[in-house]
Amino acid sequence: MEAVAAIALGKTIGAGLAAIGSGAAAIGVGHVAGNYLAGALRNPSAAASQTATLFIGLAFAEALGIFSFLVALLLMFAL
Amino acid sequence: MAEAAEASSGLVFHPLDQFKIHPLFGGTEVHWYTPTNQTLWLAIAVICIFLLLVVGTRGRAIIPTRVQSVAEMIYGFVYRMLEDVTGREGVRFFPYVMTLFLFILFVNYLGLVPMSFTATSHIAVTAVLGFGVFIAVTVLGFVLNGPAFLGMFWMKDAPLALRPVIAIIEIISYFVRPVSHSVRLAGNIMAGHAVIKVFAGFAAIAAISPLSVLAIVAIYGLEVLVAGIQAYVFTILTCVYLKDAVHPHH
Numbered sequence: 329m330e331a332v333a334a335i336a337l338g339k340t341i342g343a344g345l346a347a348i349g350s351g352a353a354a355i356g357v358g359h360v361a362g363n364y365l366a367g368a369l370r371n372p373s374a375a376a377s378q379t380a381t382l383f384i385g386l387a388f389a390e391a392l393g394i395f396s397f398l399v400a401l402l403l404m405f406a407l
Numbered sequence: 408m409a410e411a412a413e414a415s416s417g418l419v420f421h422p423l424d425q426f427k428i429h430p431l432f433g434g435t436e437v438h439w440y441t442p443t444n445q446t447l448w449l450a451i452a453v454i455c456i457f458l459l460l461v462v463g464t465r466g467r468a469i470i471p472t473r474v475q476s477v478a479e480m481i482y483g484f485v486y487r488m489l490e491d492v493t494g495r496e497g498v499r500f501f502p503y504v505m506t507l508f509l510f511i512l513f514v515n516y517l518g519l520v521p522m523s524f525t526a527t528s529h530i531a532v533t534a535v536l537g538f539g540v541f542i543a544v545t546v547l548g549f550v551l552n553g554p555a556f557l558g559m560f561w562m563k564d565a566p567l568a569l570r571p572v573i574a575i576i577e578i579i580s581y582f583v584r585p586v587s588h589s590v591r592l593a594g595n596i597m598a599g600h601a602v603i604k605v606f607a608g609f610a611a612i613a614a615i616s617p618l619s620v621l622a623i624v625a626i627y628g629l630e631v632l633v634a635g636i637q638a639y640v641f642t643i644l645t646c647v648y649l650k651d652a653v654h655p656h657h
Contacts, residue, residue: 329607380643387640388592392596405423 339403346400353393360385422604426528428598444524452513452526453515460509481509485642492646496653503543504649507536508642514636515596519627528597530589537589540645548652559655588644595637599630 367377463474518525548556
């Protein structure tokens with residue numbers, strides 16, 4: 329196979345593989361939100377004080393998905 | 408590369424074209440002093456914040472007008488957030504946190520206006536904000552605590568054998584903070600706007616165009632939510648990092 333075609337193929341496959349990370353981050357974000365809701369329904373009076381913690385947890389889980397999205401974009405358009 | 412992708416994907420326009428920076432008054436060269444669409448929308452955001460906080464609250468009425476009560480709500484919201492996370496000692500950093508929150512919020516929301524430009528979708532803008540917070544927190548930590556600030560990396564509660572390992576992990580995570588702080592904001596905004604453009608590209612195909620218009624409406628609603636949440640997340644992480652500088656041993 330030609331080198332140029334091989335590079336293009338590798339980039340596309342790599343971008344697709346990097347997109348798996350976005351799905352994994354979705355699992356993480358769902359975990360954070362679901363566990364928060366489970367806790368909040370058990371003790372609704374404590375729920376309001378923990379919303380900041382919820383958003384911090386969501387942000388940390390989501391950032392890794394954004395990183396993988398960024399890798400996919402870099403592979404597709406920048407390299 | 409971009410032309411090739413455009414030709415092969417079959418889209419009328421490229422989903423990332425909306426993030427192109429071009430000079431406002433013709434020409435193609437961009438110097439540090441060139442007015443571009445980026446600087447235009449940053450300036451519009453600053454003017455909107457000025458209108459809200461300075462012109463809107465000019466009356467200082469006991470019974471606030473609508474604009475004044477919005478400004479007071481935002482002020483109270485940010486103040487409570489800072490006080491909850493950092494405690495009383497952190498409240499003196501309120502002007503910085505309020506500036507960051509309002510700036511990011513307004514740039515995000517102005518980016519959602521059709522045909523506008525989203526300045527926070529560029530890593531250059533968010534990296535300046537993120538590294539600004541990082542440098543401020545590091546300098547503040549050493550000024551307020553002296554060398555004791557390094558105790559943040561040396562966990563007194565952990566078993567002695569584990570402490571060096573934890574210290575290495577803590578130091579790495581400390582230096583990754585500004586990167587994740589800025590990439591999170593830029594990535595979220597860029598991803599959302601690119602998805603809207605991808606669905607806008609599908610709207611050109613007659614068979615699925617009603618579906619894609621519906622999808623654009625739904626994603627636009629999500630983006631309104633994301634714009635607010637990302638401004639909130641950036642600010643509350645700033646508060647968390649400031650707390651490390653004020654109380655390094657918790």
